[in-house]
Amino acid sequence: MENIHILIADDMEAHRRRLERIINSVDNLSIAASAKSGYEAVAYAAIKKPDIVLMDIEMESQMAGVKAASEIHKILPDTKIIMLTVHQDNNIVFAAFQTGIVDYLMKAAPKEEIIEAIYSAYNNQSPIRPIIAEKIRTEFARIKKSEDQLTYFFKIIANLTQSELEILKLLCSGLKRKEIADIRAVEVETIKKQISSLLKKFDKNSTKEVITEVNELRLFDLIKDIS
Template structure:
């Protein structure tokens, strides 16, 4: 990408929003092109400014962040990615945001460098989850798998040991460069393993791959 990453910030608390904007503007490679105080404004700004990313709070007036995310991701053309930045880490909020199409879910209490790294990773096409959020998803999926353990189901797809290693690191919140360093692989090789795993699991992105692998008891 040439030029700064263009971002719309959506948060209904002016002081919090100003702090986020200040953090982003100080990064050097990020540019705030719009500020929204509710979900309706976020959708409108995403349409009018066509940013690379919308940094989305969840509980906002008029239209909540999950519904705003769904509308933004459903828009025609090259829809901007959405990274949720919120204080809420309950199953209800996490699942709603991911199902709406968010590419990441971070908490406002995260270190500033983690938030900035998450923004860059999501714009690069990766999925970013706060560690506590990933843990919540693991617990939820395992509980659902246990509840349905008595039902008959086809055998899970055969993922290779390396594909499983890569998915375990994705579930832990690692980015492609981090996975490559951990497993002593090239980033292109990591992407290839992920593509094969996606195909075998019948999914199209990292979050759904991890969720599906957990449902099948592979992770």
């Protein structure tokens, strides 16, 4: 399994030490850097490009934790930020979620919980914790929609490969995998793999859902005449 690089940001020496010990105790986790302020955290993040950031949200010196999280998210949208908090103040936690963090933990959380959170974040599973779960979930659904369903969709389209685009067109025309394979002169297995990647990019589990969205956005005619 690949190595996961982690950036620690906490202004208290003792807390940093504890996190360092925990991370070092797990084989495929490693420390990218250990920052003592929000400002340092942003700089180290830019330099080291960690997979995960464990950020104390209560830091105040130089740059607040929430602000630092937001900056890091702007610079490295794919880096997963996990926030550490002492008092579970739902409002702060919620504010942080809006700036791009993917999970939060109590600072006193047991080792196992921290490690699990790291793996979850790395694998894109947000184990949204109970207390603020609902507020976040509904709010997030809203944001994702309003980030313009259209922009969101087009961004995905722009990231498709030429083959995927072509296959999307053929799928929208109602063709089956075997038929598509014949047209493209490759094995069905290849087409299946490519549709699989396609679905992953659209974050959907079936072609039906993708086609439904294409139709809802009235994109069929445009996709149809892809060269």
